[in-house]
Amino acid sequence: IYMFVAPVSLNQCPESGSTEVSWGEHEENCYFWSFDPDGSTQISQRVCDFIGLPKYKVEISLPVFSCLDYQFQATQQVQKFFGYDPLTQAFAKACGLPLIKV
Incomplete structure (x- = not known):
């Protein structure tokens, strides 16, 4: 089969x-x-x-990542250093990263 x-x-x-x-x-x-x-x-x-053939189930999930406070702050500083607002997706877009809606 x-x-x-x-x-x-x-x-x-x-x-x-x-x-x-x-x-x-x-x-x-x-x-x-x-x-x-x-x-x-x-x-x-x-x-x-x-x-009794099984049914095919599709699931798409995003892994959950967590950062320590100092890692999160360092990421914000890098974005600011390059002239990006860390509250936007502009840095991710400029780097060609996939964007998700939260």
Whole structure:
């Protein structure tokens, strides 16, 4: 039994810098099972449930990082040194880092 997963694409918005995850046209059904190695025949959901095939679950999470106070303050000082406001995302944008909404 073979599992086929639709391709995922990551699109970065040039204005905000935020990243969008897209399954394209497969948003509702991002995977399927098949008895064929080339995936030419899809196994119905009813049969998948009957034979106990697992469901595919996609999770995207951001790791939680913590800084000690002196590390956070040093980061702010570096941004100020280069002329950036540490309360904005301007420094991250200038460095080409991915931006997230908090």
